[in-house]
Amino acid sequence: MTISRRNFLKAAAGGGAVLATTGVADPALARPNLEMPPKAIGLLYDATLCVGCKACVVACREANDLSPVFSTDEKLWDTPLDISAYTFNVIKMYKDGSGEHKDQLKDGHAFVKRSCLHCVDPSCVSACPVSAMEKNAENGIVSYDADRCIGCRYCVAACPYGVPRFQYDTPKPKIGKCELCRHRLPEGKIAACAEKCPTGATLFGTVEQIKGEIARRRAAKPGEMVAYERQRVGSGDTHEKKAPLYVNHVYGEKELGGTQMMMLSGVPFVALGMPELPERSYSSISETIQHTLYGGLIAPVVALGGLVALAWRASKNHQDEE
Template sequence: MGTRRDFLKGFLASGAAATAGVVASPVLARETRQRPPEGLGLLYDATLCVGCKACVAACKQANNNPAEFSTTDHLWDTPLDTSGYTFNIIKMYRNGTMDVKDQETNGYAFMKTSCMHCADPSCVSACPVSAMTKDPVTGVVGYNADKCIGCRYCVAACPFGIPKYQYDSPTGRIGKCELCRHRYKDGHYSACAEVCPTGATLYGKTSDLLVEAKRRIALKPGVPAKFPRGKLGGPDQSYETPAGKYLQHVYGEKEYGGTQVLKLSGVSFAKVGMPDLPPDAAAAMSETIQHALYGNLIMPFAVLGAMTYVAKRNVKPDDESSDKEGS
C-alpha cells in the first residue's frame, strides 16, 4: 500500500513549499510609507477653533451634499458624525461645568473630524478595485465611484472611521473628504480652510504645516503670536491672538507613519476621539503578509506544483475504474 509513505511525502511537499514562502517573508517586508514631499494637507488647531461650523456648511456646499437631520424638527443640518453625506464635522468635548475652553476637567473643546489623508492609508490598501487611491504627488486619498463595488472594506479598515457608506441608497457610494481636489482647477483649495475665520483649519503643504504646528506648540501660552489663516503660502491673512495651551503632541506627525492632516489640541487626543495609533501602518503589515504569501505568485505556484505532482500519482486509479469494477 505504501499509504503512510505517500502521506508523509505529500505532507513534506506541501510543508516545504509553505516554509519556502514564510522564510522569504522578512526579505519582502514592506516598510510603512512616508508622506509624499509635496503632499497637501490641513492643520487643525483646536485651540483656535470657535465652533462656528462654517467649515461644516462650506464642506456640504463644496461637495454638494444634502443636509442630515438628527433633531425632531428638520430645521438644521445636524449630522452627529461624518457619514456618506457629511465629510467634515465639528464635535464637542464636554466635561463637568464646561467653564474653560480646551481644558480637560470642567472644560470643553472642539474637534474637527474628517479624512486624515494618511501617508500609508489602510483604505487604499484594502480596496480590491483601486477605487480608493492616493495621489502620488498631492497625497490626497481620492475615491472613484465608477470603480467602487461597495464592499465597504475601506470603511472597516480605516482606524479613524472616515470612509462612510450611504446605506439609505440602492446605489450608495462611499463618502469621504478628498481635500476639495475638484476645486483646485478653479484656484480654490479646501473649502473648510477657505472659510475658517480664525485659521483653526489651515491649508497647505504638510511639510510646511508641520513646521507651523511645531512653532505653535513651542509658543508660550497666553502670549500674543501671529496666526495665518486660509492657505499657508497664500495671500497673507494672518492676525495676532494669544497662543493657546497646547499639548506637546502634533497628532498625525507619526501616527501610522504620519498623516497629511495634522491636529493640535489642548485636551488629550484620546478624549476628543482620536485613536492612539502606532508609528507603523496596518497597511504595511497587511501587505507584508500578503506579498510574503502571494508575491509574484511564487508560493501558490510552488504549492500547486507539489500538489499536482502528488495528485497526479494518487488520482491515477480514478473513479472511472471504480465505477466499472463495482464493488
C-alpha cells in the first residue's frame, strides 16, 4: 500500500479548502431571499368568503382555452380532482364530520383555491435550467414558455406547493400552470378567476393593495358588517357581509420569502393542505450553494488548473515508467 488514507484525505481536504476559500468567505455570494418586484400584482383568496361555486374554475378554463377534465364515468361535468397541466385552478374542500359549519375545523367545511401562488422567490424559476420558468421583473408573474422548455420536470418536483404540472399523455408535452392571466393584462383585463368571483373571495390587485385589504379585513371585529369588494381592489363592486373570525395567519406573507397570492382563512392552513414553511426560500439556499461553489467559475477554474498540473506531472511519470 503506497497510498495512505492520510495522504488521500489530505489531498481531498486541500481541494475542499480551495473551494472554501474562494466561495464561503465571500459574503457577496450568499444569496438572500429575492425581494418583492416593484409593481407586483397578485391575488387575495379569502376562504371565508368562498362559497365553492367554482365560477373561477370555469372562468380559468375559458380564459386559458382549457377543455373540461373528467373524473367521473359519465364525462358530463367538468370535475377536476386537482390542478393539473390541463387545470390551472381548482377549488378544494376541507371537510370534517357532518361538515355543516362553514370555516370550522370540527364538523365543518372550508374551501381552498389551489393555483400558482406566484412566489417572490420561486423554486421553479431557480430550478429551470433553460429559463422556461421566469419571474417577471416588473409585475412578478411567474410565467412559463413552452418553446424554451425541455420537459425535465425539475420545476414540477421543486415547487413546494406542487403547482407546475406536466402532460404525461402526449408526445409533445408542456407544463401547465396559472400565469395570472398575463395574456389578458395587456387588454386591460384582470385574472379571470377574480373577475368572475361573485363574492370577492378571489380578489385581484397590486400586492400593496392586497396587503392593505388584508389588514382592513383582519382589523374588522368578527360579526360586524363589512363591505367586501369584488373583482379587484378599488372596483367599487361591493357587497356587505359579517366579518368572520380569521386564524391569525396570512398565508403567503412570509412563506419562503412570500408569495404574490395571499390567503386568509377561518381554519388553520394545514387543514387546507398548505404546507408549513420557513421564511428563507429554498431557492436562496440552493443558489447560495451553487454560487459558493461555482460563482464566477472561480473555484472550478482554480481547481482545474491544479488538476491539470497534477495530471501533467503524473503523465510525465507514467511515460517515464513506460
